[in-house]
Each structure stands twice: as structure tokens, then as C-alpha cells.
Amino acid sequence: MDRHEFKKKVVDYAYSIGIDEIGFTHAEPFLEFKEKLIDYHKRGYASGFEKGTAAERTEPELSLDSAESIISIAVGYPNKMPDAPKSRKGERRGLFARASWGVDYHTLLNQRLSKLEAYIRELDPRVETRSMVDTGVLSDREVARRSGLGYIGKNGFVINPNLGTYSYLGEMITSFPFPPDEELIDSCGDCNLCVDRCPTGALMGNGQLDSQKCISFQTQTKGFLPDEYRSKIGNRLYGCDTCQQVCPRNKGINTDHHADIELEPEVLKPELTGLLEISNKDFKGTYGHLAGVWRGKKPIQRNAIIALAHYKERDSIDVLKRVAENDQRPVIKGTAYWAIGRILQSEALEYINERYIIEADEEVKREMLKGVQEAV
Ligand code: SF4
Ligand code: SF4
DSSP states (O other): OOHHHHHHHHHHHHHHTTOOEEEEEEOSOOHHHHHHHHHHHHTTOOOSOOOSOHHHHHOGGGTOTTOOEEEEEEEEOOOOOTTOOOOBTTBOBOEEOGGGSSSOHHHHHHHHHHHHHHHHHHHOTTOOEEEEOSSSSSOHHHHHHHTTSOEEOTTSSEEBTTTBTOEEEEEEEESSOOOOOOOOOOOOTTOOHHHHHOTTOOBOSSSOBOGGGOHHHHTTOSSOOOHHHHTTOTTEEEOOOHHHHTOGGGTTOOOOOOTTOOOOHHHHSOBSHHHHTOOHHHHHHHHTTSGGGTTOHHHHHHHHHHHHHHHTOGGGHHHHHHHHHHOOOHHHHHHHHHHHHHHHGGGGHHHHHHHHHHOOOHHHHHHHHHHHHHHO
16 A cells, blocks of 8 residues: 555544544654753753653664654643532642543553554554553654644643643554654744743743652652642642643643543542542542552642642641541651641641650651741
8 A cells, every 4th residue: 555545544543533633753763852851861850750761762763673653643631620619618629630630541542542553454464563652762742743743832742733732642653654744833932921830940941841840740759748849739639730721822722522531520629638538449449540640649648738738728637637646657647747837827836746745757757847837
């Protein structure tokens, strides 16, 4: 079959299985991106969640010997939640970032990529493929950019004319030389909104992100949240959408036509105190399908405690005291004591002082002292 005809069939099939955008690029190394990656690591911007060496991340042939082309796919996701429950006094709520709304996007994209692989092999059984989503070594964003799906904005996201920044990206390396698409020539121009509005100054203004400063990264760590981010995290349980929400390129876009992206308002915007004493089994049953819980229950609970402190939620004091006294994990215990100090201020002094005398864990004691400082 002619290369162009083969490509057209693949494109048509992709649209029929719920892929919103598809683009093609050659499988040559990503040389410019390799330089950026090296610079990114040198500057200490990496999150530590990245996979593979700079060579593996930029040379498709290291993932598939016979690599000739790469197919990039994008599936848009909604950014508006109908019937979102209100966060009100006595019932404060946290929020999962939009990329975590609905079934885990790794599952969603892998299902579509598997179907696409099967279809390609049906057309030509000799074609070899290797698909990856997020956890693979190639950069989903860089592949998407070179495949013409969009340009990379100052917020670091691929901006597609139809989906804006709200899309899941995945790719497939293939041994068939599909004709490549043109890169999209576009830019943010004079706009600098995401850089200006980022609560922690994590965006460098050139599409580069200092992951260590980014709240999205910080919500996913398992230790104590560094002090400087505790007042910035707000009610975020996982991720941060600010640099996408302010982006004018997302105006009027809300991709909500995928039946397999089902929004569960009570799960995605949960009542905070209900998270603090939840069992592992119940947590897994209610939240286990979300991409946002890939680091487990602890970071979500830690963030929920910080969110209660953010709201100065006095109605949560009883549960915070139970958690501080009974939870065995220093991060949760210590953060709870800190939150009690922050919420009750001087009224917390006597309680924290009494508990300090009988507390044995040094990390928890350090947080208790911080709680006292919040209180004076
Ligand atoms: S996700 Fe939030 S913290 Fe991170 S760069 Fe965007 S606005 Fe800043
Ligand atoms: S907010 Fe403005 S500067 Fe930032 S990505 Fe969107 S268009 Fe670009």
C-alpha cells in the first residue's frame, strides 16, 4: 500500500476510536531537545520522576531498533465539572487537578494505542510498533510538537488549536516510514499570563519549568511539604491547573465528548475531613482509579490537612487532634499538629505543649514547634 494511503487509513481509524488529534514525525533523534534536557538537569529543574537517560529519551531507535516514524496522539479531557459540590464552612473540599479527572489516562490512552497497533498490523503484519504513555522514555510533549499537534507554550504544555492544553498525549514508534506532518508554527506572542500567575514562580518564561518549585510536583512528594509551599498549595490535593486555567488559548474549549471520561464530582472534589481517617481499602476503592493517587494515600492526606489549615477550618479540629495523636506516620502526625497551631492560633498553645512532652518522634516535634510558632 502507498505510504500516504496507509497514513490516511490510520488517521481515519484513529478518529473512529476516540483519538481527537493524530500527527506523524520521523524517528530521527531529538537533538535540540537533548540539549534542553541536559541544561534542565544541570539547572536542577528535574522532578526526579523522569524516566531514562538523555540518550534514551531522545533517540527513538534505542526503544525500537527498526524505528522509522513516530505517531503522536492526543485525547482531550474536560476542564469543567458540572454539578461540582460547593466547598463551604463545615464541609471544606479539596480538588484533584483536571488531568486526573476520570479513569487513569494511562489506561485510557493505552487502550486506544493498542487498538491502533492492532489495526496497523491488520493492514500490514510486518510493521513493528512500540507504544508509550507518560511512563515511556520519549517526551510525549516533544513528540507531539514535532508531529504538528501543537506548539509548546510558556506554561510548558502542548497547545493544540482544538484542544488547548487540556489533552492526554501518547505515542507509538513504528517501523513503517509514514510521511511526517509539518510542525505547527505558532507562539504565545506577548502573552505572559501563566508566568505571571504561577503562585511559586516555577515557570521560566521559555517553556521551561523548575519542577522543584512547581506545586503540581510538590503535591506528589511523600515527605513533609516544605514550609514555603504550605501557604501556596490552597485546597489542591493533587496537581495544579493555574497555568492552564489562565491560558487564553483554552478559552471556549471543554472537551467533554468521551464516554469513558466519567466525572465523579464527590470523588474529584472530596470533603477533606473524610480523607484523614479513611482505611486503605476504602481509599483504594474510592480513589484507586485516579491517576492522581499514583503516589498512594499519604500525599493526598498530607495535602488535605494543609488544605484544612488553609481554610482555617475550626470544625476539623477534633479529627485533626485524633490524627495527630493516633496516626503512626510522622508526616501525617506532624502536619496535623502544625495545622492545629495554624487554625487555633494562641488557643492551640496549651494543647501542643502538653503533647510535646510525651511525643518521641523528632520530626513530629519539629512540626509541633512550627505549630507553636503559628500560634504566637
Ligand atoms: S502547575 Fe501551578 S505551580 Fe506548576 S507551573 Fe503551573 S501554575 Fe506554576
Ligand atoms: S498563558 Fe499566555 S504565555 Fe502562557 S501558555 Fe498560554 S498563551 Fe502562552
